[in-house]
Amino acid sequence: MAVIMKVVVFLLVLAVLMAPFPAAADIFCDNVKVVADALPKNTSASAVHFATSTVGQAPNVVYAMSFCRGDIVNDTACAECVASTFARIFRETPPELECYRDASYFVDCPVFYSGDNDTLAPFSATDEQEPFERWNINVITGDDAGRIVGLIRELLVQTVQRAASAAPLRFATGTMDSGTNFPMVYSLAQCTPDLSAGDCLACLQRLVGKINATMALRMGAQIHVMRCYFRYEAYVFYDGQPMLRINGSLSPAPTPEPTTTPTKRKSKLWVIPVVAVPLLAAASLCFVFYSPCFKRYRRKGKATRAGSRRTQDEDELVLDGKNSDFSVFDFEQILDATDNFAEENKLGQGGFGAVYKGHFPDGLEIAIKRLASHSGQGFTEFRNEVQLIAKLQHRNLVRLLGCCSQEDEKILVYEYLPNKSLDFFIFGTSTALLLHFLNFV
Secondary structure, eight states: OHHHHHHHHHHHHHHHHHHHHOOHHHHHHHHHHHHHHHHHHHHHHHTTEEEEEEOOOOSSOOEEEEETTTTTOOOHHHHHHHHHHHHHHHHHHHOSSSOOOOEEEEEEOEEESSSSGGGGOOOTTTTTOOOEEEEOOOOOOTTHHHHHHHHHHHHHHHHHHHHHSSSTTTTEEEEEEEEESSOOOEEEEEEEESSSHHHHHHHHHHHHHHHHEEEEEEEOEEESSSEEEOOOOOOOOOOOOOOOEEEESSSSSOOOOOOOOOOOOTTOOOOOOOOOTTOOOSEEEEOOOOOOOBBBBTTSSBBOOSSOOTGGGGGEEEEEEEEETTTOOOOOHHHHHHTOOOOOGGGEETTTEEEEEEEEOOOOOEEEEEEEEGOOOOOOHHHEEEEEEEHHOOTTTTEEEEEEEEEEEEEEEEEEOTTTTTTHHHHOOSSSHHHHHHHHH
């Protein structure tokens, strides 16, 4: 009996010794999943909707931080928002990676995590973190452009000052009415609540300096670092009433700024679609779309982008044509319009992908063609096809409203006509079929 027990013990010890040890990457990613599960609850439970987390042991420690936008006051909504951000990070992680080791996602509820404890380091006015910038494609033009630009800059200055002084959330919103037919401009600024008023102001003023250095101001922009960000748009993008208002008659008209488009900064640009306004004169349509949402940070080094392995050509979508009704949509707009591609909104499935019915906030009904990844169509083919379809105008063709190309998503957005045959949407995606169709009508 004793011999049998010794043999059993020997086999158990041998099995333990031969068992594979978990890889370091697996441990780190497991810790990321723990953070993703805990941080939404911790953030929403905080009175200021802000939380940090440290999980694991060296060398696989995960340092994380998240907060909800100041106008998201409901705890449940805040938790769902942070959880949604983590879900997007995991969804957009390439198949060859189990997880990112550094991720920063700038949305309504920003999430940051890294294996570097600098992620949770106190704010420093000498921080060299490179801002993440998203610029609207449209430049403010017209005879009144100089005064409008001055008003927007004043709006941002006041919004930033209000946010810095607004304890405990460090959050403020504003609006500007120029007193002309130029659309209302809305602004938002926010810091993480753990910053002092002085640190918050210093952080935001550094970002606003990017606007002041821009010779030709755009119709909208978002500029972020981990501890603070601001945004302005020519449409309402936050809930609740603005905390401050600027009337155009209160500010003198500054010297008009040059209206030439600045050199494109491809490593930073992310287009945010907006509704066209009469003051935006354009001889032709030219949309530039860039979609990375991830950034990796080193506080004392150059920031690099993660989350995309595409070529430079695939980072840019340029559409030349004369159809001013054509738009480049953000993927978030597509998700909202289709209720996250809900099955009940699915109209059909063809060889090129699925078609969904959706609607924009203004009530416009749309048909969204989500091209299948196995369709064999690369980015270049997609770009060429969109360029051609955008130029086609025919009484028998459903109107193409725009497109979306973000990460692996390639989407065409058509006007939805209830009486139109679904065959066009389901089977008529390729340029060849469109041209064939035109030859017989």
